[in-house]
Amino acid sequence: MEFSTLIWTTIGVILTLCVYSFLYKDNPFYKFAEHLVVGASAGYYLVIYYYNFIDPNVVRPVFQLEHGGQAIALGGFEWWMALIPGLLGLLLYARFFPKIAWVGRWPLGIYVGGYAGLGISPVMQARVIDQMRAASSPLASIVGPGEVVDPFAAVTNTALGFVIFAVMTYFLLAKRHLGSRGIAAMIGVIAASAVVGYGGYVVLTALSAANVVSTTSILLVVGLLGTLAYFFFSLRHTGLLGGLARIGIVFLMVGFGASFGYTVMSRISLLIGRVGFLIDWIGMFSS
Amino acid sequence: MASSMTRFFERFLKIDRRWIFLAIAIAVVIPFFAPLGLPVDVTPPVQRLYDAVDELEAGGAPLLLSIDYTPATSPELEPMSTAILRHVFEKGVRVIVMTLHPAGYGMAESAILRAAEEAGAEYGEDLVYLGFQPGTSAVILGLGVNITNVFPEDAYGTPLSEIPLMEGIRNYDDIPLLISLAGWSASEAWVYFAHQPYGQRVGGGVTAVMATDLYPYLDSGQLVGLLGGMRGAAEYEVLIGRPGSGARGMDSQSVIHLIIILLIVLGNVAYFATRRQRKLAGEGT
Numbered sequence: 308m309e310f311s312t313l314i315w316t317t318i319g320v321i322l323t324l325c326v327y328s329f330l331y332k333d334n335p336f337y338k339f340a341e342h343l344v345v346g347a348s349a350g351y352y353l354v355i356y357y358y359n360f361i362d363p364n365v366v367r368p369v370f371q372l373e374h375g376g377q378a379i380a381l382g383g384f385e386w387w388m389a390l391i392p393g394l395l396g397l398l399l400y401a402r403f404f405p406k407i408a409w410v411g412r413w414p415l416g417i418y419v420g421g422y423a424g425l426g427i428s429p430v431m432q433a434r435v436i437d438q439m440r441a442a443s444s445p446l447a448s449i450v451g452p453g454e455v456v457d458p459f460a461a462v463t464n465t466a467l468g469f470v471i472f473a474v475m476t477y478f479l480l481a482k483r484h485l486g487s488r489g490i491a492a493m494i495g496v497i498a499a500s501a502v503v504g505y506g507g508y509v510v511l512t513a514l515s516a517a518n519v520v521s522t523t524s525i526l527l528v529v530g531l532l533g534t535l536a537y538f539f540f541s542l543r544h545t546g547l548l549g550g551l552a553r554i555g556i557v558f559l560m561v562g563f564g565a566s567f568g569y570t571v572m573s574r575i576s577l578l579i580g581r582v583g584f585l586i587d588w589i590g591m592f593s594s
Numbered sequence: 595m596a597s598s599m600t601r602f603f604e605r606f607l608k609i610d611r612r613w614i615f616l617a618i619a620i621a622v623v624i625p626f627f628a629p630l631g632l633p634v635d636v637t638p639p640v641q642r643l644y645d646a647v648d649e650l651e652a653g654g655a656p657l658l659l660s661i662d663y664t665p666a667t668s669p670e671l672e673p674m675s676t677a678i679l680r681h682v683f684e685k686g687v688r689v690i691v692m693t694l695h696p697a698g699y700g701m702a703e704s705a706i707l708r709a710a711e712e713a714g715a716e717y718g719e720d721l722v723y724l725g726f727q728p729g730t731s732a733v734i735l736g737l738g739v740n741i742t743n744v745f746p747e748d749a750y751g752t753p754l755s756e757i758p759l760m761e762g763i764r765n766y767d768d769i770p771l772l773i774s775l776a777g778w779s780a781s782e783a784w785v786y787f788a789h790q791p792y793g794q795r796v797g798g799g800v801t802a803v804m805a806t807d808l809y810p811y812l813d814s815g816q817l818v819g820l821l822g823g824m825r826g827a828a829e830y831e832v833l834i835g836r837p838g839s840g841a842r843g844m845d846s847q848s849v850i851h852l853i854i855i856l857l858i859v860l861g862n863v864a865y866f867a868t869r870r871q872r873k874l875a876g877e878g879t
Contacts, residue, residue: 330612331612348697351697355699356728359699359727425731426786429786429790430786432790433785433789437814441814441815562806565806566806569802569822569823570802571854572824572825572851573803574803575846575850576670576801577666578619579622579824579846580668580843582623582626583626583839
């Protein structure tokens with residue numbers, strides 16, 4: 308192992324501990340590490356942007372400097388195409404001078420307009436058209452025939468399907484007819500919902516097994532319609548629309564729960580990465 | 595008995611959060627020294643990405659790997675880049691590496707140098723590093739027209755026309771698969787600007803926090819596969835038969851999840867157990 312590697316890794320260890328000292332309480336060591344990260348990042352980004360973009364695309368073509376063996380004629384089309392964006396970029400800094408700050412809106416307008424032109428069509432296609440196409444595909448298409456099902460996934464899918472169908476039945480049918488006053492009535496409603504819901508689930512599972520429909524597809528479509536109903540504000544959320552909207556809330560909560568779980572996993576992964584780094588540093592001394 | 599439980603729950607709700615930090619720290623460290631060896635099952639999105647990479651021909655059309663992550667997200671994404679590069683080099687698949695993020699410049703370079711040295715891959719023949727270009731959407735769209743318009747030379751200043759691997763590689767038509775590893779919206783940008791207009795097959799590897807945003811693109815076929823967070827990296831490592839830092843972290847991950855679930859349950863039980871007490875105290879004042 309090179310000595311410089313040990314030195315730089317040790318500096319990394321010290322800075323990591325400085326940052327984690329914030330967990331105890333705010334302190335000057337944390338502040339030092341925080342400011343160092345911001346300053347070093349700004350400097351790093353400036354150098355990368357300059358040498359990868361500004362220098363080869365603006366400075367060298369405009370000032371006729373040698374680059375990649377290509378010479379650009381002064382006043383030629385490519386020369387203007389390097390100069391004009393460069394000048395527009397400089398105009399962004401006009402906002403530091405109040406009297407001419409309005410000039411800074413020109414490059415911003417060109418930038419926003421250009422991005423909108425580039426982005427609207429593919430983003431619309433990707434996020435709306437193709438998603439609608441996938442959602443409107445035949446209900447039997449998502450789970451293919453002969454697909455091998457993991458036993459754990461089968462159990463969790465069955466449990467999920469049972470809960471969702473029970474909740475759907477509760478909101479759409481049982482609550483309206485049985486009422487919800489009192490604990491006994493509530494237990495009756497839930498029990499009836501579970502029975503009816505499970506019956507519906509069993510029927511759909513049988514249809515799914517016969518490749519008539521896919522339970523996953525049914526859940527997907529119900530979730531989609533429920534969520535859309537929840538965000539449809541032009542009618543009062545009563546009756547069928549109200550029931551669908553409540554089902555939508557259930558799906559939204561399941562989605563938020565999944566997002567929360569993934570967020571926890573993500574943050575913990577960063578901690579694990581740092582701890583692994585610290586342990587590897589200790590290992591440097593034994594190797 | 596009941597009052598002692600209530601007192602316990604009241605104290606639990608007022609616990610100094612630094613004790614929780616300490617418990618989490620201990621739970622992370624212990625599995626590093628005493629691995630639990632919990633199994634890592636492979637999920638379909640990871641299997642699909644692995645299959646897509648595995649189908650690439652040795653010495654044939656290259657994989658385009660966009661390493662779009664920064665040091666801040668490297669614990670989740672670096673294991674992915676390492677595992678994918680190990681997979682392609684072992685199979686003899688050629689790879690073009692680039693980045694859309696300035697901070698990804700060094701991350702990509704260190705990842706490819708490490709993997710190439712390990713596999714004995716030769717620069718220019720087995721891999722090329724194009725470096726960084728700003729302007730995400732314009733870069734992705736430009737690559738669909740002509741790669742040399744966007745990257746006239748590689749990261750080290752060699753014109754692409756002089757690099758053997760780039761011979762006959764003009765645009766997405768010559769690239770059977772593209773994988774973006776990103777801690778920001780780059781993977782979605784690849785779907786928008788490479789898959790939609792050009793029909794390019796795109797795979798993704800993202801931080802766990804972003805995974806739920808990308809799942810809709812799997813069923814619709816806009817993504818061929820997806821690695822979500824450290825878990826996704828660990829699954830890919832299992833598939834290539836070489837457990838690395840992703841798999842190493844999964845024991846800690848599982849233990850911490852158990853602790854967090856326990857804290858959530860205890861917190862809620864404590865809240866409801868002390869609610870009556872608080873109501874009575876409120877009525878008394």
